[in-house]
Amino acid sequence: MKWMIVKKAEELANVSYQLLKQEILRHPEGLTIGLATGSSPLGVYEEWRKDQLDCRHVTTVNLDEYVGLSPDHPHSYHTFMKEHLFETVTFKESYLPIGNTADPVEESDRYEHLVRTLGIDIQLLGIGSNGHIAFNEPGTPFDAKTHVTELTESTRLANQRFFDRLEDVPSEAITMGIGTIMEAKKILLVASSERKAEAIRDMMEGPATVDCPATILQRHADVMVVLDEEAASLLSEEAKRTGRAAYTNFMK
Numbered sequence: 001m002k003w004m005i006v007k008k009a010e011e012l013a014n015v016s017y018q019l020l021k022q023e024i025l026r027h028p029e030g031l032t033i034g035l036a037t038g039s040s041p042l043g044v045y046e047e048w049r050k051d052q053l054d055c056r057h058v059t060t061v062n063l064d065e066y067v068g069l070s071p072d073h074p075h076s077y078h079t080f081m082k083e084h085l086f087e088t089v090t091f092k093e094s095y096l097p098i099g100n101t102a103d104p105v106e107e108s109d110r111y112e113h114l115v116r117t118l119g120i121d122i123q124l125l126g127i128g129s130n131g132h133i134a135f136n137e138p139g140t141p142f143d144a145k146t147h148v149t150e151l152t153e154s155t156r157l158a159n160q161r162f163f164d165r166l167e168d169v170p171s172e173a174i175t176m177g178i179g180t181i182m183e184a185k186k187i188l189l190v191a192s193s194e195r196k197a198e199a200i201r202d203m204m205e206g207p208a209t210v211d212c213p214a215t216i217l218q219r220h221a222d223v224m225v226v227l228d229e230e231a232a233s234l235l236s237e238e239a240k241r242t243g244r245a246a247y248t249n250f251m252k
């Protein structure tokens with residue numbers, strides 16, 4: 001696992017977008033990028049919208065979608081992606097799981113097959129404060145494929161800010177599994193704020209355990225973590241020095 005520590009939100013967004021852009025430019029023949037929702041990638045998407053990079057050779061696949069919400073529902077991840085990226089940047093094709101399907105299990109299998117067929121070149125990830133990645137909550141087996149998952153109370157509470165009321169936050173989601181995510185050739189995880197500090201410490205310095213799903217990333221060969229100082233605040237002093245130096249080197 002490699003990591004960089006930045007001071008400000010703009011730096012986090014800029015360096016993360018630059019890493020994605022490098023990948024896009026490195027694959028003029030076409031590539032597949034895995035995308036994430038939540039507040040963590042918002043700055044990255046803002047940079048992407050401003051850059052006006054030609055992305056017509058880029059296919060995107062998102063990590064997850066709420067069960068029961070139609071693609072045009074105002075709080076669906078389809079709508080989130082449209083508003084923050086797809087309306088401005090033109091991609092070859094973009095996919096998310098369909099949330100309002102009659103058979104979410106069948107939809108999970110279909111999506112798993114789609115993702116495996118495309119193959120993800122680089123996956124953008126956020127992290128939940130309980131260490132979840134996509135919607136793989138603590139306890140999810142490390143080899144899980146795309147599946148229907150019940151959301152924990154803490155995740156529903158954390159995501160309430162995107163909805164009007166807690167009752168409106170769906171209780172289930174279709175999510176790429178940890179095993180699906182681990183198939184990505186590269187992973188870029190972004191985290192900011194004190195809210196993420198414990199999960200980040202566990203992910204980087206704790207043992208690999210299903211109690212903190214992100215710890216599986218220790219076993220992936222090509223992971224870059226971009227953190228702000230608050231998210232990095234519980235790391236060892238040595239890890240902090242290494243992360244700050246890595247950012248300084250990247251900017252040279």
Ligand SMILES: N[C@@H]1[C@@H](O)[C@H](O)[C@@H](COP(=O)(O)O)O[C@@H]1O
Binds near residue numbers: 125126128129155
């Ligand atoms: N399914 C998403 C995750 O993909 C995201 O990483 C997490 C953290 O969200 P935020 O970035 O808003 O803190 O929230 C949701 O649960």
